[in-house]
Amino acid sequence: MKKTHIKHILITGGAGFIGSHVVRLFVNKYPDYLIVNLDNLTYAGNLANLKDVDQAENYKFVKADICDYESMLEVFREYSIDGVIHLAAESHVDRSIKDPFTFAQTNVMGTLSLLQAARESWSGDWADKLFYHVSTDEVYGALEFDDSLFTETTSYDPHSPYSASKASSDHFVRAYYDTYGMPIVISNCSNNYGPYQFPEKLIPLFINNIRHGKSLPVYGKGENIRDWLYVIDHARAIDLVFHEGKVRETYNIGGFNEWKNIDLIKVIIKTVDKQLGNPPGTSDHLITYVTDRAGHDLRYAIDSTKIKNELGWEPSLQFEEGIAKTVAWYLENQEWMDQITSGAYEEYYQEMYLKR
Ligand code: NAD
Ligand code: DAU
Numbered sequence: 001m002k003k004t005h006i007k008h009i010l011i012t013g014g015a016g017f018i019g020s021h022v023v024r025l026f027v028n029k030y031p032d033y034l035i036v037n038l039d040n041l042t043y044a045g046n047l048a049n050l051k052d053v054d055q056a057e058n059y060k061f062v063k064a065d066i067c068d069y070e071s072m073l074e075v076f077r078e079y080s081i082d083g084v085i086h087l088a089a090e091s092h093v094d095r096s097i098k099d100p101f102t103f104a105q106t107n108v109m110g111t112l113s114l115l116q117a118a119r120e121s122w123s124g125d126w127a128d129k130l131f132y133h134v135s136t137d138e139v140y141g142a143l144e145f146d147d148s149l150f151t152e153t154t155s156y157d158p159h160s161p162y163s164a165s166k167a168s169s170d171h172f173v174r175a176y177y178d179t180y181g182m183p184i185v186i187s188n189c190s191n192n193y194g195p196y197q198f199p200e201k202l203i204p205l206f207i208n209n210i211r212h213g214k215s216l217p218v219y220g221k222g223e224n225i226r227d228w229l230y231v232i233d234h235a236r237a238i239d240l241v242f243h244e245g246k247v248r249e250t251y252n253i254g255g256f257n258e259w260k261n262i263d264l265i266k267v268i269i270k271t272v273d274k275q276l277g278n279p280p281g282t283s284d285h286l287i288t289y290v291t292d293r294a295g296h297d298l299r300y301a302i303d304s305t306k307i308k309n310e311l312g313w314e315p316s317l318q319f320e321e322g323i324a325k326t327v328a329w330y331l332e333n334q335e336w337m338d339q340i341t342s343g344a345y346e347e348y349y350q351e352m353y354l355k356r
Helices: 017-029 069-079 093-098 100-122 161-180 202-211 231-244 261-276 305-311 319-332 334-342 344-354
Strands: 007-012 033-039 059-063 083-086 130-136 184-189 191-193 216-219 225-230 250-253 258-260 287-290
Touching: 007 017, 007 069, 017 033, 017 231, 033 069, 069 100, 083 100, 083 231, 093 100, 093 161, 100 130, 100 161, 130 161, 130 231, 161 184, 184 231, 191 231, 191 319, 202 216, 202 261, 202 319, 202 334, 216 261, 225 231, 225 261, 225 319, 231 250, 231 305, 250 305, 258 261, 261 287, 261 319, 319 334, 334 344
Parallel strands: 007 033, 007 083, 033 059, 083 130, 130 184, 184 250, 191 225, 216 287
Antiparallel strands: 225 258
16 A cells, blocks of 8 residues: 555554544544554454544554464555554453463464564564554562552562563564664553443442442452553544654553552542432442462552653543543443443444444
8 A cells, every 4th residue: 555644553452441542543634644543352452442533544454363463464565554553462361371372472472473464574674663552560570568559660570470471472573672672662550440341340330249249249348559540541642642652662651549459449449329319328338358369469559750740641520520430431331341241342344344
């Protein structure tokens, strides 16, 4: 394909939670870019997340597996890709404990296949090229219950098969700069929350369970701490890093917003009950302490001073507002949730793309 737009960007994993927000932001904000969303539509990929932008002139969807090197090469050629924002991954820690092979395959081999396809296609002409790898704070391991934070220079110390696979992929991405000179940039973000998150993750799972009067499985004593960031603030940060980040740099992205799980769960219960018009305390009895996650990291907390000082990024939304918006979105979009829990969401691709 000849260049039809000033930039041709490949966004992988764009049918997932964070990827769909990044695709939406780029398609709307940059009409002069071509946005190619490449996603294999695993259980976590849902094209219904992109219904509002999938008819845009500057948007294309490609169903492909990042592990399939020949297909990646073909996509680079077909769409004259000059920038990559790589989000496709297996992302759920509990699944990685049950099935580590899939995580090594997708997150390590898939990233390597994409890197190699970029290297082969760009063949040493790095001008205006960038491979941006979206990663996680979990690569840094776990913090104690103190005031320490993960910085960009914190040593890697992953504990779960998920974080080990993401750490490995980060190392491969840096190796492609150090060895071949490919322009790369990496960001490591804390826990995201917001619309379109697959309901295996804590916040959407618990909102849906409360709505249906189902129990809320709290791992261990509920004392683990996470740093929560509204997903649209992460997408804004990705936009900034892609356009203004320095090559070979790492940027930590976080909310300076730490919550002990059990305290967060109480906020979720209170917010859902309030929005459903239930008397306060109605759903408190749903809390059920269950066996802890194996190797459950105690605490994550990100120091995002660098991206604030160098790129001027800060979270725009206060947590109270973000969680109220998030609960409202899930309650108002029950059909989206029901299509996932019934499995019907997988048919959207068939309707949209195969029967055209
Ligand atoms: P997600 O599970 O919601 O979405 C992942 C997407 O990748 C899905 O659409 C899926 O179909 C696609 N995918 C999976 N395997 C693929 C393959 N082999 N080929 C092509 N596509 C494939 O994940 P998410 O929560 O949106 O996370 C996106 C990225 O951000 C991941 O790399 C994750 O490690 C990272 N991250 C997530 C968080 C978070 O809180 N969710 C925080 C920091 C970093
Ligand atoms: O820190 C960034 C990471 O955040 C991302 O890289 C991952 O892709 C993303 O899934 C998320 O990982 P977590 O394991 O922190 O998220 P999860 O929503 O699975 O769990 C949040 C916390 O809640 C964690 O301490 C485990 C706990 N939990 C989770 C579930 C699903 C429960 O107590 N009960 C549950 O049912």
